[in-house]
Amino acid sequence: MGAGCGIAPVMHAAEHHPGPKRFVLGAVTEDELTYIERLRALGPLDVSTDDGSAGYQGYVGDLLEEVLEREDVEGALYFNCGPEVAMAAADRVERRFAPAGDIYHLVERVTSCAIGICGKCSIPNGKRLCIDGPVFTAAEFTPDEYTRDKTGRKIIDPHGSGGPGCKTVV
Numbered sequence: 538m539g540a541g542c543g544i545a546p547v548m549h550a551a552e553h554h555p556g557p558k559r560f561v562l563g564a565v566t567e568d569e570l571t572y573i574e575r576l577r578a579l580g581p582l583d584v585s586t587d588d589g590s591a592g593y594q595g596y597v598g599d600l601l602e603e604v605l606e607r608e609d610v611e612g613a614l615y616f617n618c619g620p621e622v623a624m625a626a627a628d629r630v631e632r633r634f635a636p637a638g639d640i641y642h643l644v645e646r647v648t649s650c651a652i653g654i655c656g657k658c659s660i661p662n663g664k665r666l667c668i669d670g671p672v673f674t675a676a677e678f679t680p681d682e683y684t685r686d687k688t689g690r691k692i693i694d695p696h697g698s699g700g701p702g703c704k705t706v707v
C-alpha cells in the first residue's frame with residue numbers, strides 16, 4: 538500500500554524485492570498518483586483518489602479492504618508507506634489477514650543526530666528510526682499511535698477522536 542508521497546518508497550522496495558507483487562495506491566487527486574505505469578509493469582494495481590478523479594473514490598484503506606476481501610492473500614507480506622493516517626487504516630485492515638510480523642511499515646520521522654543519540658526519531662518501543670529503521674513490523678510499530686513534530690515533540694493520537702487538528706503535545 539502506498540499513499541501520496543509514500544508511493545515512491547513502495548516502488549523502490551518493489552523493484553528490489555523478488556516475487557509477485559500486488560499494489561493498492563491512493564492519493565488525494567489523480568495528479569498525485571506517481572509511478573503508476575512503472576508499478577503496473579511489476580504487478581496488478583488498483584488506485585483510489587479522495588476526489589474520485591481516478592479509480593476508486595475514497596480512502597486507500599477502504600479500497601485495500603475491498604481488495605483483500607475478494608482476493609486470495611494467503612501468505613502475503615504487506616508493505617505500507619504514506620501519511621501515517623493512511624498507514625493506520627491499512628494496518629487495521631491487514632491485521633485481519635496476516636500476523637503482525639508479516640506487516641511492514643516504512644515510517645517517517647524528522648531526524649537530527651542520525652546516529653541514535655538524541656532520541657528525536659524514537660518510536661513507542663524505544664527503537665530509533667535512524668539506526669533501527671525506518672522499516673518496522675506491525676509487531677513493533679502501530680501507525681498513528683503517536684507521531685512527532687519537527688522538533689521531536691510527541692503528538693498523541695494525531696488523528697484520533699478529536700479529528701485532524703486535535704493534538705496533544707507532550
Ligand code: FES
Nearest residue numbers: 649651653656667
Ligand atoms: S535522529 Fe537522533 S536518535 Fe535518531
